[in-house]
Amino acid sequence: xxxxxxxxxxxxxxxxxxxxxxxxxxxxxxxxxxxxxxxxxxxxxxxxxxxxxxxxxxxxxxxxxxxxxxxxxxxxxxxxxxxxxxxxxxxxxxxxxxxxxxxxxxxxxxxxxxxxxxxxxxxxxxxxxxxxxxxxxxxxxxxxxxxxxxxxxxxxxxxxxxxxxxxxxxxxxxxxxxxxxxxxxxxxxxxxxxxxxxxxxxxxxxxxxxxxxxxxxxxxxxxxxxxxxxxxxxxxxxxxxxxxxxxxxxxxxxxxxxxxxxxxxxxxxxxxxxxxxxxxxxxxxxxxxxxxxxxxxxxxxxxxxxxxxxxxxxxxxxxxxxxxxxxxxxxxxxxxxxxxxxxxxxxxxxxxxxxxxxxxxxxxxxxxxxxxxxxxxxxxxxxxxxxxxxxxxxxxxxxxxxxxxxxxxxxxxxxxxxxxxxxx
Numbered sequence: 001x002x003x004x005x006x007x008x009x010x011x012x013x014x015x016x017x018x019x020x021x022x023x024x025x026x027x028x029x030x031x032x033x034x035x036x037x038x039x040x041x042x043x044x045x046x047x048x049x050x051x052x053x054x055x056x057x058x059x060x061x062x063x064x065x066x067x068x069x070x071x072x073x074x075x076x077x078x079x080x081x082x083x084x085x086x087x088x089x090x091x092x093x094x095x096x097x098x099x100x101x102x103x104x105x106x107x108x109x110x111x112x113x114x115x116x117x118x119x120x121x122x123x124x125x126x127x128x129x130x131x132x133x134x135x136x137x138x139x140x141x142x143x144x145x146x147x148x149x150x151x152x153x154x155x156x157x158x159x160x161x162x163x164x165x166x167x168x169x170x171x172x173x174x175x176x177x178x179x180x181x182x183x184x185x186x187x188x189x190x191x192x193x194x195x196x197x198x199x200x201x202x203x204x205x206x207x208x209x210x211x212x213x214x215x216x217x218x219x220x221x222x223x224x225x226x227x228x229x230x231x232x233x234x235x236x237x238x239x240x241x242x243x244x245x246x247x248x249x250x251x252x253x254x255x256x257x258x259x260x261x262x263x264x265x266x267x268x269x270x271x272x273x274x275x276x277x278x279x280x281x282x283x284x285x286x287x288x289x290x291x292x293x294x295x296x297x298x299x300x301x302x303x304x305x306x307x308x309x310x311x312x313x314x315x316x317x318x319x320x321x322x323x324x325x326x327x328x329x330x331x332x333x334x335x336x337x338x339x340x341x342x343x344x345x346x347x348x349x350x351x352x353x354x355x356x357x358x359x360x361x362x363x364x365x366x367x368x369x370x371x372x373x374x375x376x377x378x379x380x381x382x383x384x385x386x387x388x389x390x391x392x393x394x395x396x397x398x399x400x401x402x403x404x405x406x407x408x409x410x411x412x413x414x415x416x417x418x419x420x421x422x423x424x
Contacts, residue, residue, distance in 0.1 A: 036367025
């Protein structure tokens with residue numbers, strides 16, 4: 001079948017890499033894609049949120065499956081657009097309904113869902129400009145550090161953690177009164193801080209049953225030793241050594257099963273991925289957040305470890321036969337290191353030529369922020385290339401990934417040198 005994949009990041013290049021390995025895929029299109037997806041699929045210049053153009057393209061090119069990479073089209077209702085249009089109903093959409101996408105589109109929606117279904121999470125309060133005095137009082141009744149989250153989508157930058165009460169109050173005013181994150185912070189969720197180690201759980205569901213993909217751990221801070229500003233992700237590791245059988249059982253029973261059952265009982269149409277951001281507090285898992293798509297850069301370590309057919313998985317999701325799908329996982333360890341533009345996650349320049357991609361061996365280079373210009377690969381974003389290596393153990397996977405990262409070059413290139421080393 002012909003398949004259209006929406007998105008332009010490292011996650012989408014990893015999806016394209018796996019989708020094109022399937023005998024069920026005759027042609028893959030990526031909208032809009034990047035320099036990496038251009039090497040294994042056909043890029044089309046359509047924005048992921050331009051639903052009429054996406055629909056026309058699907059009909060003109062006999063597309064039978066639409067795989068949605070980023071969250072924005074899901075929150076804007078691409079699943080509903082297709083399922084409610086007669087000429088498009090036959091196209092399988094891999095992603096939740098607009099209602100289901102609120103798990104990521106609204107922090108308040110997610111917290112209410114967690115509480116309703118008795119899923120472990122931090123205590124919270126939700127505030128707007130009209131109730132800012134209540135928010136300031138709420139902060140005064142908490143212990144530091146203070147966690148403030150913009151309710152809406154803020155491109156991964158809407159979470160602020162502060163140690164000082166006065167700073168937290170100033171931040172709340174900035175978010176609510178000065179629109180620090182635009183419309184995303186018209187409402188702010190203030191959460192209890194949970195102290196522990198974070199991990200990423202990826203679930204795929206057809207609305208009835210589910211499969212758990214390999215666990216991963218990502219590294220969000222820009223600096224070595226988890227210092228500096230938050231980013232979209234500087235690297236990832238899979239599997240995660242501290243997730244033992246007991247912790248995994250708690251995750252499944254206390255979090256995954258109630259999540260899928262809750263979606264079902266609430267009448268929420270959900271056929272796609274659920275990313276569950278977890279924190280291990282004294283051996284007990286708590287939910288930090290939901291995302292309604294695969295994480296990035298975790299996708300770049302999770303998908304290479306899936307050895308079964310990904311398009312078969314998508315078919316099982318769309319036909320609600322997931323319980324019959326056999327998920328096969330490579331036992332090896334995967335490590336990905338993200339190279340980023342100098343200055344990221346703040347101001348950075350684009351358009352630098354990237355060299356060394358052709359020298360990468362025994363590893364995969366997933367393009368994130370890249371573009372083709374006159375047959376040259378140029379930087380086109382903050383996070384540029386993710387290099388993923390698989391090996392029999394973590395030390396060897398780390399070594400192979402960094403050996404290949406060192407072959408790459410572009411002006412002001414930066415990467416963390418400690419990805420995975422905290423788990424050794």
